[in-house]
Amino acid sequence: MTSILKYHNETEIQQAVDTSRQTFRSGYTRPLKFRRHQLQQLWRLVDENTDAICDALYKDLRKHKNETILGELIPTKEEINDALEHLEEWAKDEKVTPALVNKVGVTCVKRKEPKGSTLIISAWNYPIFLSFGPLIGAIAAGCTAVLKPSEVAQHSAKVITELLPRYLDSKAFLVINGAAHETTKLLENKWDHIFYTGNGTVAKIIMKAASVHLTSLTLELGGKSPAIIDENANMTVAAKRIAFGKTFNAGQTCVAPDYVLVTPKAEPKFVEAMKTAYKELYGANPQTSDSYARIVNNRHYHRLQKVLTENQSGEVVIGGQSDEKDLYIAPTVIANVDRDDKLMEDELFGPILPMIRVNDVDDAIEYVNSRDDPLALYVFSSNKKFVNKVLDSTRSGGALVNDTLMHVAEGNLPFGGTGPSGMGNYHGKHSFDAFTHERATMIKDLNPISEALMAVRYAPYTNGNLKLARLALESVPRFKKSFVLKHLKWIVIAIIFGIGYKRLA
């Protein structure tokens, strides 16, 4: 398929890399006033171009305007508001209490320094938020950034390319378009941080490129996120929330529930509840519903079609229909799927929901733990013991009890994976942190009195000095620390000071 996007050539790519680096080195992006203004401009970009952005998303994914506004634009604007509200607080030096060895004449701070010239590589499924979300972190932290939107969501990438220079400072924030070749060219350069969103296979390429320059990385990846359902849970509510998570953006969401684990007893009830939920969401024929998005392109349509047709086990109990011309795959539920079925190999990233039968919660936990750590884990139960057992015995990037997707919308929670589902996190202050280096900074005075306290560390080494130093600095085990012992230390310090001062005098 020919792209409407104009890919940048190698000269343009190099120019963008150089501009980003030079601008950062000049200190241009560091002042908080500059960062604040750029964040406000990004807010205006989103606000003043809502229709154009919604239109692009409709062309890329047949996304309903409501889904774009709820899933991309509101979260972007909220992230900007949060950054604007807390910028000074996040960016200011953080004082830490010095340890005993540095008690006198010393100030210790974590300076919040921008990492530098950064590269943001974005994915197609939420092309606006996945581009602007990290960009907000980069701007707030005082970095420069080159943004590489996904070429797969080409209308969205085009709109970003047109709008960004109209609102943001092009010396600091640049867009490069292209696919693997252009991204490879970008990756050949030395960056101060790379923020990548996408699949795990490409993540390995990114990581390899980053390793050449030992560049720090945030990897926002995916995985097969399970939903464990307690057989005593309210199936009507659970099913509605799972149906929502599985078909928002036609299931092309990194944290979509990939599959469910249910007992055979609960399975029929859950299936009935899913039938009702899908009917309520999209009517009798989802293909005619304007609320239901489409698969992004032919390649992904055929990938999903293949897993559907190559499905060796299980029974399609809901949906199963597809239409290539329309890139339509119906919300589909497949019951009693084998644990090692093709459907259970890779992240589905589409509206197909396999159900795996489990004996009980322990069986469900064992199955989840036999696989890679997922990006999200969902558990549906009103029984605290059940919920805690699942949370205590499994690992995942994030976890959500009794709903799907919504934990991602909580800006105060870090969003990211663990192991194969990702590395690092962002959202809210975590986005600022992702693009910030905490520079451990100690500031001392040149006062002779402080110097006297340091005397025991200098050569020539003597047993006496060592004894005094150990008495002063070696911690009494904290569990034994009494009030008297605590003050005894200050007495010893006073003695050392006395001796040191005498020597210096």
Ligand code: NAD
């Ligand atoms: P994609 O095809 O848009 O690729 C992502 C980026 O990688 C694009 O900008 C693309 O140009 C670049 N790229 C592709 N091949 C490359 C190569 N060989 N070398 C260098 N760069 C290359 O998106 P995708 O990978 O299909 O995205 C879907 C995956 O991303 C799913 O696994 C999903 O779970 C995950 N995802 C994760 C998050 C998250 O925040 N954790 C969000 C969205 C998607």
